[in-house]
Amino acid sequence: MQPPVNIVLADDQTLFADGIRSLLEQVPNITVQGIAPNGQVLIEMLQQLHPDLAILDINMPILNGLEAMKQIRQEMPKIRTIILSSYNDPHLVSLAHSYGANGYLVKTCDKYELLQSIGQVSRGENCFPKMSRMQEPEPPPFREFNLTRREKEILQLINQQLTNQQIATHLYLSIYTVETHRKNIMQKLQLKSPAALTRFLLEKGL
Known part of the structure; x- marks a missing residue:
């Protein structure tokens, strides 16, 4: 039996965030504790709820995902984190890693990839795309x-x-x-x- 994983989502696209929550709530060991519409609300929710994992977008108002990521790592180092972004960009992957993220996924990933990454990160592993696969050949x-x-x-x-x-x-x-x-x-x-x-x-x- 998989250990329980409590998750907080952060994304300013309400329909997308609700879709992810609906998907995750079908998994018996996963509980979505809440959805934050921006990085500042995410920080406040994490301080109150102490989840196992935060899944956050990069582009968010008030406090973007990378700045929120840096604050999470400094103030709440036990919370594991996955960046879920629309950007398939090696530069941003490197930034996310340097800011302390434990994983990076592109929003075009499928359900299996998302659940696999959640499993890996919640077990203490890191999960980043292979840079060579993301790099497009130089024209x-x-x-x-x-x-x-x-x-x-x-x-x-x-x-x-x-x-x-x-x-x-x-x-x-x-x-x-x-x-x-x-x-x-x-x-x-x-x-x-x-x-x-x-x-x-x-x-x-x-």
């Missing part, structure tokens, strides 16, 4: 322009039609830093306008 056209690793990341996100603000949020950078990187990219590619950058990306098949 060959990047090599000839001497772009930095960060500039390559930003160019790929531009190609996904993210705004500067969305890129800043995704990479945990200031919008000023993103704008500076974007100017440097334009200079290195010898492009003069956003339309020219769009044509470049289409021509290179990125």
Whole structure:
């Protein structure tokens, strides 16, 4: 028989959080003690409920998941934690690990992966994706322009039609830093306008 696991969820997407709770409550040894809509409420709930495990998103208002993670590790080190994020990003996985998370899952995972990770983390193990599987191959056209690793990341996100603000949020950078990187990219590619950058990306098949 599996030992009981008490869990607190934290996600500002109510429908998603309710769906996870419904799924987990079908498992006999799991109890979902509550759902927090942001990182600050999560901290308060953990202090009151003392669960075995917290499952939290990164993008949350008031206090994001990584900052909440850091506070949990400092103040409540016995509580195990899993980041459940929409971002399949090696940089964020590394950040989550450095902030003290015990596991990282992408929201596209299935029920089996989620339950397996909960089992591993609640037993004291860590559960992170293999970085090599998450890394996408570098597009060959990047090599000839001497772009930095960060500039390559930003160019790929531009190609996904993210705004500067969305890129800043995704990479945990200031919008000023993103704008500076974007100017440097334009200079290195010898492009003069956003339309020219769009044509470049289409021509290179990125």
